Amino acid sequence: MLKIISGYGRLVIEVCSKEDGMHRWKRTFGWWVVLALxxxxxxxxxxxxxxxxxxxxxxxxxxxxxxxGATADVGTPYSRGQIAFIEWKNEQGGIKGRxxxxxxxxxxxxxxxxxxxxxxxxxxxxxxxxxxxxxxDTEALRPKITEDKIPFISASYSATLANPAETPYNFxxxxxxxxxxxxxxxxxxxxxxxxxxxxxxKFAYLINDSPFGRSxxxxxxxxxxxQGIETPLEVPSPRGATDLTPQLTQIRDYGANYxxxxxxSSPAALAIKNAKSLGYDVQFVCLNWCANxxxxxxxxxxAEGVVGVVPxxxxxxxxxxxxxxxxxxNIDYGGADSTFVQGWTAxxxxxxxxxxxxxxxxxxxxxxxxxALETMGEIDTKGVTLPVKxxxxxxxxxxxxxxxxxxxxxxxxxxxxxxxx
Amino acid sequence: MQxxxxxxxxxxxxxxxxxxxxxxxxxxxxxxxxxxxxxADRYWLNLANTIAIAAIGAIGLNILVGYTGQISIGHGxxxxxxxxxxxxxxxxxxxPMWLTIPIASFFxxxxxxxxxxxxxxxxGLYLAIxxxxxxxxxxWLLTHGKLLGIGESLSLPRSTNNLFGLPxxxxxxxxxAFYWICLAFLIFTVIFVSNLFRxxxxxxxxxxxxQDIAAQVIGVDLFRYKLLAFATSSFFAGLAGALTAxxxxxxxxxxxxxxxxxxxxxxxxxxGLGSVSGSIYGAAFMVLLPAFLSNIARALSGxxxxxxxxxxxxxxxxxxxxxxxxxxxxxxxxxxxxxxVKDYFRLWPxxx
Numbered sequence: 192m193l194k195i196i197s198g199y200g201r202l203v204i205e206v207c208s209k210e211d212g213m214h215r216w217k218r219t220f221g222w223w224v225v226l227a228l229x230x231x232x233x234x235x236x237x238x239x240x241x242x243x244x245x246x247x248x249x250x251x252x253x254x255x256x257x258x259x260g261a262t263a264d265v266g267t268p269y270s271r272g273q274i275a276f277i278e279w280k281n282e283q284g285g286i287k288g289r290x291x292x293x294x295x296x297x298x299x300x301x302x303x304x305x306x307x308x309x310x311x312x313x314x315x316x317x318x319x320x321x322x323x324x325x326x327x328d329t330e331a332l333r334p335k336i337t338e339d340k341i342p343f344i345s346a347s348y349s350a351t352l353a354n355p356a357e358t359p360y361n362f363x364x365x366x367x368x369x370x371x372x373x374x375x376x377x378x379x380x381x382x383x384x385x386x387x388x389x390x391x392x393k394f395a396y397l398i399n400d401s402p403f404g405r406s407x408x409x410x411x412x413x414x415x416x417x418q419g420i421e422t423p424l425e426v427p428s429p430r431g432a433t434d435l436t437p438q439l440t441q442i443r444d445y446g447a448n449y450x451x452x453x454x455x456s457s458p459a460a461l462a463i464k465n466a467k468s469l470g471y472d473v474q475f476v477c478l479n480w481c482a483n484x485x486x487x488x489x490x491x492x493x494a495e496g497v498v499g500v501v502p503x504x505x506x507x508x509x510x511x512x513x514x515x516x517x518x519x520x521n522i523d524y525g526g527a528d529s530t531f532v533q534g535w536t537a538x539x540x541x542x543x544x545x546x547x548x549x550x551x552x553x554x555x556x557x558x559x560x561x562x563a564l565e566t567m568g569e570i571d572t573k574g575v576t577l578p579v580k581x582x583x584x585x586x587x588x589x590x591x592x593x594x595x596x597x598x599x600x601x602x603x604x605x606x607x608x609x610x611x612x
Numbered sequence: 613m614q615x616x617x618x619x620x621x622x623x624x625x626x627x628x629x630x631x632x633x634x635x636x637x638x639x640x641x642x643x644x645x646x647x648x649x650x651x652a653d654r655y656w657l658n659l660a661n662t663i664a665i666a667a668i669g670a671i672g673l674n675i676l677v678g679y680t681g682q683i684s685i686g687h688g689x690x691x692x693x694x695x696x697x698x699x700x701x702x703x704x705x706x707x708p709m710w711l712t713i714p715i716a717s718f719f720x721x722x723x724x725x726x727x728x729x730x731x732x733x734x735x736g737l738y739l740a741i742x743x744x745x746x747x748x749x750x751x752w753l754l755t756h757g758k759l760l761g762i763g764e765s766l767s768l769p770r771s772t773n774n775l776f777g778l779p780x781x782x783x784x785x786x787x788x789a790f791y792w793i794c795l796a797f798l799i800f801t802v803i804f805v806s807n808l809f810r811x812x813x814x815x816x817x818x819x820x821x822x823q824d825i826a827a828q829v830i831g832v833d834l835f836r837y838k839l840l841a842f843a844t845s846s847f848f849a850g851l852a853g854a855l856t857a858x859x860x861x862x863x864x865x866x867x868x869x870x871x872x873x874x875x876x877x878x879x880x881x882x883x884g885l886g887s888v889s890g891s892i893y894g895a896a897f898m899v900l901l902p903a904f905l906s907n908i909a910r911a912l913s914g915x916x917x918x919x920x921x922x923x924x925x926x927x928x929x930x931x932x933x934x935x936x937x938x939x940x941x942x943x944x945x946x947x948x949x950x951x952x953v954k955d956y957f958r959l960w961p962x963x964x
Contacts, residue, residue: 258924259924259925259927259928296906296923297923297924297927299924299927299928301871302864302866302867303662303867304902306658306860307658307659307662307902307903308906310654310655310658310787311655311903311906314653314654314655314658315653315655327765327864327866330765330767330862330864331765331860331862331863331864331867332862333767333861333862334767334770334860334861334862335861338785338786400755401866402764402765402864402866405764427755
C-alpha cells in the first residue's frame with residue numbers, strides 16, 4: 192500500500208494508515224471480545240456447581256453415554272432407558288421426597304473424554320454415584336473410582352471389574368462377559384450333541400476390535416479347551432467396516448461351526464448378512480450387546496435362528512413398567528426394547544442402593560451406598576434378571592442367564608437359566 | 613521515539629527473549645502457573661494436566677512438522693510406545709517413574725528414528741502414508757499384545773509414582789501432584805525446544821524445511837538431520853506418553869489410535885506451525901473446546917431445553933468448524949493472532 196501511495200505526499204499516507212489502523216483495530220477488538228467471552232463463560236461455568244449436603248437438595252447421579260461414537264447404536268437406547276428411569280422415579284416421588292438429578296453427557300466412546308466428564312461430574316457437580324458405559328473407559332477410570340469412592344455401575348461386564356479386592360466400587364449388574372461366553376459355549380455344546388453330531392464343534396470369535404471385544408476371550412478359550420475343543424479362532428472386525436466377508440472367509444476356512452459375536456448390533460448384523468451372501472451356514476451366537484432388536488431390524492430375515500445371551504428379559508413383569516412408561520412419554524429408543532430395559536434396570540439397581548441408605552436414615556456417602564449394596568441382600572428386578580445379589584467379596588450381581596433365539600423376528604427364550612460355573 | 617526494534621549486536625539478535633515486555637510476560641505466566649493449582653479444583657487441575665501433556669506431545673510434533681517440514685501422522689503411535697514402555701517397566705520391574713520416564717523417552721526416540729528411515733527417500737504424501745503405516749504397526753502390536761507378552765491394557769502400580777524415592781502423594785492428591793510434574797516437564801520441553809532452534813542443528817532443520825535440496829547443497833546432511841528430527845520429535849512424544857501412563861494409572865491402546873495422531877496435527881495447525889508457544893495454545897484450545905462447549909450447553913439448558921440432545925452433534929461439528937475457520941481466517945494459527953494483538957499495541961498509533 193505504502194509503495195503505491197508514497198508519491199502522493201504526506202497527507203494521503205496519513206489518511207490511509209489511519210483507515211488501515213481502523214480496520215486493524217476492529218479486527219483486534221473483535222478477537223478481544225471473543226477471548227473475553229470465552230474467559231467469562233469458562234469462569235462462570237467453573238464457578239457454578241458445588242454445594243450439596245442439605246437434605247432437600249436433589250440426589251445427583253452422574254452418567255456418560257455413547258450417543259455418537261463406535262457403540263452409539265446400542266448406547267442410545269441404553270441412555271434413553273437410564274434417563275427414563277430417573278424421570279419415572281421422580282414422578283413416583285423420588286426417594287423419600289428427595290428428587291434424583293441425572294447429570295449426563297455423550298462421550299463418543301473416547302477414553303480421554305470419559306475421564307474429563309467423570310472428573311467434572313464428581314468434583315464439580317458432586318455426584319454420588321456414577322453410571323458408565325464402555326470397557327476401555329471403565330477400566331481407565333478404575334483407579335479414580337476407587338480413590339473417589341464413587342459406586343459405579345457400567346454397561347461393561349468385564350470380569351476384571353467383579354473383584355472388590357481390586358475394584359471395591361465397581362458393581363456388575365449382569366453376568367460377566369466371561370460368564371456369558373461360557374454360558375453360550377455350554378449351550379453350543381448341548382446344541383451340537385442334540386443335533387446328533389459326534390465329536391466336538393469348532394468355535395470362532397468375531398469380536399469388536401477393542402478391550403470390550405477381547406474381554407471374555409481368555410476365559411472362554413480356557414473353558415473351551417477344558418471341554419476338549421480346539422482353541423477357538425479369534426478374528427477382530429475392524430471399526431467402521433462395511434464388509435466383513437474377508438473375516439468370515441477366514442473363519443469358514445478354519446471350519447468353525449459356531450461364531451461367538453462379542454460386538455454391538457450393527458457390525459454383528461453386517462456379519463450375519465455377509466455370511467448369508469457368502470453361503471456360509473454357521474450358527475451365530477450373540478453375547479449381550481448384539482442380542483437385541485436392532486440386530487433383527489438390521490439383519491432382517493437373515494437374523495432368523497441367531498442365538499443370543501440376553502441377560503435382561505424385556506418380556507418379564509418388571510420390564511412392563513419401563514416399556515409402558517416409554518410408550519406413555521413417547522420416548523424414541525429405536526425399537527430396541529431389551530436395550531432400553533437394560534438401561535432402565537441397571538439404573539434401578541444403582542438407585543436401590545441409594546434408597547436403602549436413605550431409608551436406613553444414614554448419611555448419603557459413596558461408602559454407605561457401597562455397603563448398602565453389598566449387604567442389602569437380593570434386589571428384585573421382577574424377572575428382568577435373576578435377583579441381583581452383591582456381597583463384600585463378590586460384585587458380580589448375577590451369575591446365570593438364559594439363551595434366546597430369533598424366531599419370527601422376535602427374541603424368544605429357548606433355555607432355562609444356565610450358570611457358568 | 614523508537615520506530616521499530618533494531619538489533620545492534622549479534623548477541624541481541626540471537627537472544628531468546630530480547631524485549632523487556634517478553635520477560636515480564638514470562639514472569640507473569642510463571643507466577644500464574646504457580647498460583648493456579650492452589651485455587652483450582654480437581655476438574656481444572658485435570659484439564660491443566662491434560663493440556664500440559666498434550667502440549668509436550670504437540671511441541672514434539674511441531675519439531676518434525678512445523679520446523680523440519682516432514683509430515684507425520686504416526687504421532688499417536690509414538691505416544692503409545694512411550695506409554696507402554698513406561699507401563700511395562702513399572703508393571704513388571706516396579707521401576708519408579710523418575711527412571712521410566714527418561715527410559716521411555718529415549719526408547720521412543722530410537723523407535724521414532726527407525727520409523728523415520730523412509731523420510732530419506734519419501735516426501736509429502738508418500739511420507740504421510742509411511743508414517744501412517746508406523747502408527748498402524750504399533751497399534752497392531754499392542755492389540756495383539758499377547759504375541760509380545762504385553763497385555764492389552766496395563767494398570768500401573770501406584771507405588772511407582774515416586775520421584776527419587778519420594779511418593780508423589782506426598783505432594784497432595786494425584787491431580788495436584790501431577791500438576792507440578794507435568795509443569796516441570798513442560799517448562800523443560802519449552803526451554804529445550806526454544807533453544808534447539810538457536811543451534812546449528814535447529815537451523816539445519818529449518819533449512820531442510822525451507823528447501824531440502826538447497827540445504828543439501830550448503831552442506832546439511834539430510835539423512836542425519838531428518839532422522840534426528842524424527843528422534844527428537846518422538847522423544848517428546850515418548851515423554852508425553854510416559855507421563856500419561858503414570859498420571860492416568862491405566863493405559864490401553866484405545867487412547868493412541870489414528871484419531872489421536874490427527875488431533876495432534878490439528879493442535880499444531882490451529883496453534884501455529886513452527887512455534888513452541890503455538891503448540892501450547894493449540895493443545896489448550898483442543899482440550900478446552902469440548903469442555904467449553906459442554907459448559908455452554910449446561911448454562912443454556914435452562915433457556916434451550918433440548919440442547920443436551922444436540923450437543924454431541926454440535927461437538928463433532930465444532931472441531932471441524934474450528935479447523936476450517938482457522939485455515940480460512942488465520943492459517944498461521946493462534947500464535948499469529950496473538951502476535952497481531954501484540955503488534956497492534958506495540959506499534960500504536962503508527963502501525964506502518
